[in-house]
Amino acid sequence: MIDPRDLEACTEAIRHGSLSFHAASKLLPTRVRDPALALYAFCRLADDEVDLKAEKVEAVLRLRDRLDLVYAGRPKDAAPDRAFAAVVEQFEMPRALPDALLEGLAWDADARTYASLSGVKDYSARVASAVGAMMCVLMGARDADALARACDLGVAMQLTNIARDVGEDALERRLYLPTEWLEEAGMTPEGFFADPRPTKAVRAMVKRLVMEANRLYYRSEAGIAALPRGCRPGIYAARFIYAGIGGRLTGMGYDSISARARTSKAQKLGWLAQSVALSGTSMVMPQSAVLYAKPLPEVQFLVDAAATGARPSRSDSLFEALASLEAKRQADRASLIGTRARVT
Numbered sequence: 001m002i003d004p005r006d007l008e009a010c011t012e013a014i015r016h017g018s019l020s021f022h023a024a025s026k027l028l029p030t031r032v033r034d035p036a037l038a039l040y041a042f043c044r045l046a047d048d049e050v051d052l053k054a055e056k057v058e059a060v061l062r063l064r065d066r067l068d069l070v071y072a073g074r075p076k077d078a079a080p081d082r083a084f085a086a087v088v089e090q091f092e093m094p095r096a097l098p099d100a101l102l103e104g105l106a107w108d109a110d111a112r113t114y115a116s117l118s119g120v121k122d123y124s125a126r127v128a129s130a131v132g133a134m135m136c137v138l139m140g141a142r143d144a145d146a147l148a149r150a151c152d153l154g155v156a157m158q159l160t161n162i163a164r165d166v167g168e169d170a171l172e173r174r175l176y177l178p179t180e181w182l183e184e185a186g187m188t189p190e191g192f193f194a195d196p197r198p199t200k201a202v203r204a205m206v207k208r209l210v211m212e213a214n215r216l217y218y219r220s221e222a223g224i225a226a227l228p229r230g231c232r233p234g235i236y237a238a239r240f241i242y243a244g245i246g247g248r249l250t251g252m253g254y255d256s257i258s259a260r261a262r263t264s265k266a267q268k269l270g271w272l273a274q275s276v277a278l279s280g281t282s283m284v285m286p287q288s289a290v291l292y293a294k295p296l297p298e299v300q301f302l303v304d305a306a307a308t309g310a311r312p313s314r315s316d317s318l319f320e321a322l323a324s325l326e327a328k329r330q331a332d333r334a335s336l337i338g339t340r341a342r343v344t
Helices: 004-017 019-025 030-052 056-071 079-091 096-109 117-139 144-164 166-171 179-184 189-194 200-224 229-251 265-282 297-308 316-343
Strands: none
Touching: 004 019, 004 030, 004 079, 019 030, 019 229, 019 265, 030 056, 030 079, 030 096, 030 117, 030 229, 056 079, 056 096, 056 316, 079 117, 096 117, 096 297, 096 316, 117 144, 117 297, 144 166, 144 200, 144 229, 144 297, 166 200, 179 189, 179 200, 200 229, 229 265
16 A cells, blocks of 8 residues: 555645646545556656656666666655555556556657657657556556547547647757648748747647547547546546647637646636536446547557556567667767866
8 A cells, every 4th residue: 555655745746746637636536546646646757857857868767767666566765656666566557558658758858759640649648648548457447448548538638738838849849749740831840949930830730739639538538438437527527627728729729839728727626517517427328339439559559458467578669769768878978988088
């Protein structure tokens, strides 16, 4: 079980670092909310380590080592690591799921860009749908169809995040818009970084992301209705709160460069009430056939891992991503040694 002091530290981290999830988590039953807070705290810490630190390569490789310690039952002496290790042990969390998150963060550290929307979904599967699949494990929902819809929700949330953060990412020289979309508009990544403006073409790209996210939000609802009853309000709330960000972007004319799309506390409270009401309705409505739609091809590996509970070795693509980072680290160290030698 999670140490209460570690759980309190995780709760504080989420309260300040992920307002949307913190609001939605209030509707989860305690048996799911506590491990979910531990899960999100570890994932949020991992994301921040890569996103906010200058030494991104080192941050990912440290995360790899921390995951190794968690799965060896010897977590680092830090509240999120200890709490996540307790979750892994209690729920027999398949290693492939946090490994998928690790791979997505490795892609970030490698400054990877994505040619197509499918490539963006590959990335979204790793950094968002993997967390959704882990949430399903916590809820005891390991049916493949429910998992597929949870992964839809994860991809939708990440597409929303990308649409909201286009301007902020450009300032950091990060690009998650499909590069082929830029090419179609006669743009280059370097040109966009040099002068990020909410042109008609850029706003059209943001709109395409929001529309695709909306399609996946609607698909995800069939899976929410298949979750344990007590879990439905919290997941509906996450769905509506994140989709609300997309709605705000629509109201802003899809300009996510001039300003950041934000939702109000009153709106969040309204979505929480709507989620409770919809959860009640879902108990008497017939199951939607959308539940049985095929998984997105980009998330199939997550569905398989969570549904079977298999413990496969790390994937070739993860090994390749980590090997690329190791090579970068060695090159950076060699360069630093050479610089010092010239100075002395």
